[in-house]
Amino acid sequence: MSADRWDGLGRPVPVRLFDSLLSTLRGGPSLTESLGLTPTDAGVPEEEGRRGPGALGVPLGADVRDTELALLTGRRRARLRELTEVADLYASDGRWLHPSPWREEPVPVSRLLVDAYEAVAVDAFHRAADGLGDAGRIERALDRLDGVAELTVSGKAVVAALRLEFGSER
Incomplete structure (x- = not known):
């Protein structure tokens, strides 16, 4: 959700996190890359397609x-x-x-x-x-x-x- 819409709802939003997440969903750099981390720094396994609790599935x-x-x-x-x-x-x-x-x-x-x-x-x-x-x-x-x-x-x-x-x- 864009920061403008969150502001309209009167709720604070960590803009960098949401912008990074939306960038990832649009095919841009991953969230860990956007934050300047390597997958191992963030505790993220390097294998592709991992599923688990908290995984995000968005329709193509x-x-x-x-x-x-x-x-x-x-x-x-x-x-x-x-x-x-x-x-x-x-x-x-x-x-x-x-x-x-x-x-x-x-x-x-x-x-x-x-x-x-x-x-x-x-x-x-x-x-x-x-x-x-x-x-x-x-x-x-x-x-x-x-x-x-x-x-x-x-x-x-x-x-x-x-x-x-x-x-x-x-």
Whole structure:
């Protein structure tokens, strides 16, 4: 994501890191080269095509906007996954299914929470980029999450934080 867009969202961004990452994605020098490191200095194996936790996969031929959205949603997904590793956000996941504004079939609370968590960030991105958002669906998802039985106290705190981030009325 360009530094200008991050400034528009009111968040600080390590410009050098993002510019280096985007340069790498566009076929320029690698991130380690941009930082003046050799692969061994950064602890990066020299073999090509390595996969592992934290690896970045971007579709070939993706434009800058699609790449920005892929990075944004991937980061949000990873942050929520980190939260679920240190706190129980829900119990009895999958016992009940809930309607989702983004899917045709009902989903477990874990999927609804992931979808809402990503959608809040994507909505902020779209509003900053072109002024268009998806407030109706996000509001419906947050309302549904408020009413589910499976959320723990920590899960309800995450939904409250999402509402605050989204700027919801509740």
